Every structure is written in C-alpha cells, then in structure tokens.
Amino acid sequence: MNKYFIVFFFFSLLIFNACKEDTVTNVITNSRELISAFEVNKQVLFLSVNTTTSGLSYYFKKNNCDEATQKNYTSVFIEDIRFFDNLSGYYYCYDTNMVCVAHPVLKSYIGQNHLENVDSKGTKFAYIIRDSLRLNGNGYVEYYWKNQNSADHELKVVYFSIIKGTKLFIGADVFQDYQKGWMLDSVGMKRELIRNIVHSTAKGFSSIFKHIISDSLQRIDFMKAYLDSLRFFNDRSGYFFVDDTNHFSVVFPTEKGFEGTSLYDYVDPKGNFPVRSMVEVIKQDGRGFVEYYFTNPATNKSEKKFVYVEEIEGTEYFIGTGVYF
Numbered sequence: 001m002n003k004y005f006i007v008f009f010f011f012s013l014l015i016f017n018a019c020k021e022d023t024v025t026n027v028i029t030n031s032r033e034l035i036s037a038f039e040v041n042k043q044v045l046f047l048s049v050n051t052t053t054s055g056l057s058y059y060f061k062k063n064n065c066d067e068a069t070q071k072n073y074t075s076v077f078i079e080d081i082r083f084f085d086n087l088s089g090y091y092y093c094y095d096t097n098m099v100c101v102a103h104p105v106l107k108s109y110i111g112q113n114h115l116e117n118v119d120s121k122g123t124k125f126a127y128i129i130r131d132s133l134r135l136n137g138n139g140y141v142e143y144y145w146k147n148q149n150s151a152d153h154e155l156k157v158v159y160f161s162i163i164k165g166t167k168l169f170i171g172a173d174v175f176q177d178y179q180k181g182w183m184l185d186s187v188g189m190k191r192e193l194i195r196n197i198v199h200s201t202a203k204g205f206s207s208i209f210k211h212i213i214s215d216s217l218q219r220i221d222f223m224k225a226y227l228d229s230l231r232f233f234n235d236r237s238g239y240f241f242v243d244d245t246n247h248f249s250v251v252f253p254t255e256k257g258f259e260g261t262s263l264y265d266y267v268d269p270k271g272n273f274p275v276r277s278m279v280e281v282i283k284q285d286g287r288g289f290v291e292y293y294f295t296n297p298a299t300n301k302s303e304k305k306f307v308y309v310e311e312i313e314g315t316e317y318f319i320g321t322g323v324y325f
Contacts, residue, residue: 024047024050024051024054024230024231024232024233024238033185034183034184034185035183035184035185035186035188035189036182036183037178037180037181037182037183037184038157038176038180040184040189040192040193041084041157041174041178042140042157042159042174043189043193044083044084044089044174044192044193044196044197045089045157045158045159045172045173045174046159047193047196047197047232048083048089048091048172048196048197048200049091049159049160049161049170049171049172050138050161050232051197051200051201051230051232051240052077052078052091052170052200052201052204053161053162053163053164053169053170054164054229054230055201055226055227055230056070056073056074056077056163056226057163057164057165057166058225058226058228058229058230059073059222059225059226060073060163060165060166061164061165062225063225067166067167070163070166070168071093071101071102071168072212073208073212074093074101074102074163074168074170075093075101075102076207076208076211076212077204077207077208078090078091078092078093078102078104078170078204079102079104079207080104080203080204080206080207081104081200081203081204081207082203083196083199083200084174084178084196086178088149088174088175088178089172089174089196090104090105090172091104091170091171091172091200092104092105092106092109092170092171092172093168093169093170093171094114094168094169094171095167095168095169096130096133096134096162096167096168096169097113097115097130097167098113098114098115098126098129098130099111099112099113099114100112100114101168114126115127115130119143119144119145119153120144120145120146120153121143121144123143123144125141125143125158128141129141129158129160129171132160133160133162133169137161137162137164138159138160138161138162139159139160140157140158140159141157141158141160142155142156142157142158142176143155143156143158144156145173145175147175154175154176154177155175155176155177156173156174156175156176157173157174157176158171158172158173159171159172159173160172187325190306190323191289191306191308191323193323194238194307194308194321194322194323195308197232197321198240198287198308198309198310198319198320198321199287199310201240201319202287202310202311202312202313202318202319203313205222205223205312205317205319206312206313206314206315208222209312209314209315210314219315219317220250220251223242223250223251223317224251227239227240227241227242227251227253228251228253229253230253231253233323235298236297236298237296237297237298237323237324238321238323239253239254239297239321240253240319240320240321241253241319241320241321242312242317242318242319242320243263243275243278243279243317243318243320244316244317244318245279245282245283245316245317245318246262246316247262247263247264247275247276247279248260248261248262248263249261249263249275250317254297263275264276268292268293268294268302269293269302270292270293272291272292272293274290274292274294274307277290277292278290278307278309278318278320279318281309282309282310282311282318286310286311287308287309287310287311288308288309289306289307289308290306290307290309290320291304291305291306291307292304292305292307293305294322296324298324303324303325304324304325305322305323305324305325306322306323306325307320307321307322308320308321308322
C-alpha cells in the first residue's frame with residue numbers, strides 16, 4: 001500500500017472521529033510556527049468539501065428530495081465553483097459506485113464508471129476512495145495525475161466526503177507542488193480558509209439561483225435550509241450569514257432575531273458599524289475582509305473577529321463568515 005495513503009488514511013480517521021453529525025471540524029493551530037502551503041491547502045480541501053456536503057445534506061433532508069433532485073442540485077451547485085488563487089480548485093461528484101455524476105472540467109467523465117482508474121504508478125485509487133467512503137464516509141488519498149499546467153504526472157492529494165442521506169459524494173484535489181515554498185502563520189491560514197469557503201458557497205448559491213430557483217422567497221428558504229444547522233471549526237464558532245446590500249439581515253443562524261431587520265445602525269462594542277463596512281466592501285470590490293467585535297457563540301463573550309464577505313452574483317445578497325482572534 002502506498003505509504004502516502006497510510007499517512008492520510010489515519011489522518012482522515014482522526015478528523016472523522018472528531019466530527020459530530022452537525023459540525024464540520026478542522027484542525028486549526030494557534031502556534032506561531034509557519035505552516036506550509038501543502039498543509040494549508042489540505043485544510044482548504046477539507047473545510048470546503050465538508051461545508052458543501054453538509055449544507056446540501058441539510059437541504060435535501062429538509063425538503064425530502066428524491067435522487068434525481070439531489071443529482072440536479074449538486075451538479076448545478078458545483079458547476080461554477082473555482083477556488084485557490086489560480087482558480088485551479090474545483091469540485092466533482094460521483095456516486096458510491098464510482099459513476100461520475102458531475103464534473104465541471106472533464107465533461108466526458110460524466111455517466112462513466114471510474115472504479116478501475118489507475119494513476120501513472122499503477123495505483124487503483126478509486127478503490128481506495130470507495131472503501132474509505134464505506135468505512136468512514138470521507139477520507140484523503142494521494143495519487144499521481146497529469147498536471148495540465150506542467151504536462152507532467154505529479155503527486156496530488158484528494159479529499160472526499162459523502163453527502164449524508166444520499167449515494168453521492170463530492171471530492172476536490174490539489175497538486176502537492178502548488179504554491180511550493182509558500183508559508184503562512186496560523187492567522188494567515190485562517191484567512192485563507194474562510195476566503196475559500198465563502199467564495200465556493202457564494203458561487204454555488206449563485207449557480208442554483210441562476211438555473212433553478214428564481215423566486216426570492218424560495219431563495220431565502222434554500223439558504224436557510226442550507227445554512228441554519230451548518231457549524232464548523234472545532235469549537236463550533238464557524239457559521240455563514242447572509243445580508244443584502246440594503247443592510248438587512250437575511251440569514252443569521254446564531255441570531256435569528258436579526259433576520260428581516262435592518263442592521264444599518266448596528267454598532268459593535270468598539271463603535272464599529274460592521275454591516276455598513278461589509279456593504280461598502282461589496283459595492284466597491286464584490287468581496288473582502290472586515291474586522292469588528294461580535295459575540296463568539298463558543299465563549300458567549302464579545303471578541304475580535306475578521307470576516308470575509310462575497311457577493312452572491314446575480315442577487316442583492318452577500319454571504320460571509322469569520323474567525324475569532
């Protein structure tokens with residue numbers, strides 16, 4: 001067995017055992033030691049895939065969606081998602097028999113069974129994925145694949161996770177040498193994590209609203225079903241919120257009383273007007289970071305946090321999440 005798979009297999013077991021049914025956890029260190037790009041990007045894969053599979057699972061369960069609807073929504077949701085700085089990151093969807101359901105890049109894969117796929121070293125990595133899904137519902141695997149940018153077969157890492165309550169799973173990957181030599185401290189890693197998960201979710205929502213849901217009330221229902229139960233980070237302090245450019249709260253999982261009200265005059269304990277700042281960032285750049293103080297649901301104390309927000313294209317909404325200092 002590939003030694004890299006052994007390492008990642010036990011790593012995936014460690015993470016899986018730390019997860020709760022309604023919580024997406026990830027390992028975040030407060031150490032001042034620098035973290036390699038490879039480690040940061042593995043965290044991006046883990047958190048991005050898990051927030052997406054969890055959100056879709058919540059929506060499918062609440063609306064009792066049949067298999068055809070599950071496949072349609074998942075395919076549309078992931079179609080336009082691209083992440084990482086060079087936009088090389090994307091999601092793909094297979095069923096648990098390794099039949100490709102959706103692939104935004106390799107359209108010829110769709111509808112084909114890929115269980116017998118092998119890499120340039122002869123590794124049948126699809127069997128490893130299938131068996132990990134049966135055992136844990138998620139996991140990591142490494143194999144060699146052709147990098148379209150370099151034309152070489154390079155080592156890549158894949159993270160994959162089942163959409164609970166379905167026969168579908170979503171995966172994403174990154175080549176090991178991407179951003180080689182690039183390092184971040186723990187704060188930089190947190191910023192990179194929230195930037196990528198907000199971007200992916202914003203693109204997924206935009207695609208669903210463009211192709212499936214046009215009614216404004218149904219769009220809000222979709223976002224609430226997707227976001228209300230979604231929590232991440234080890235202390236469950238991570239959640240998404242949605243506001244509009246008129247400063248109204250649309251979805252606020254931890255402060256339901258805010259929903260439907262104007263937050264234009266909301267002021268934090270330090271005199272900042274967070275939502276005004278967010279709207280300004282959205283109108284000016286379409287995305288960006290804002291810092292302010294807010295109650296951490298994990299500690300019930302007002303703490304400094306930095307938040308990343310991004311517009312949901314084609315709507316007046318924007319979505320965000322933050323990390324507490």
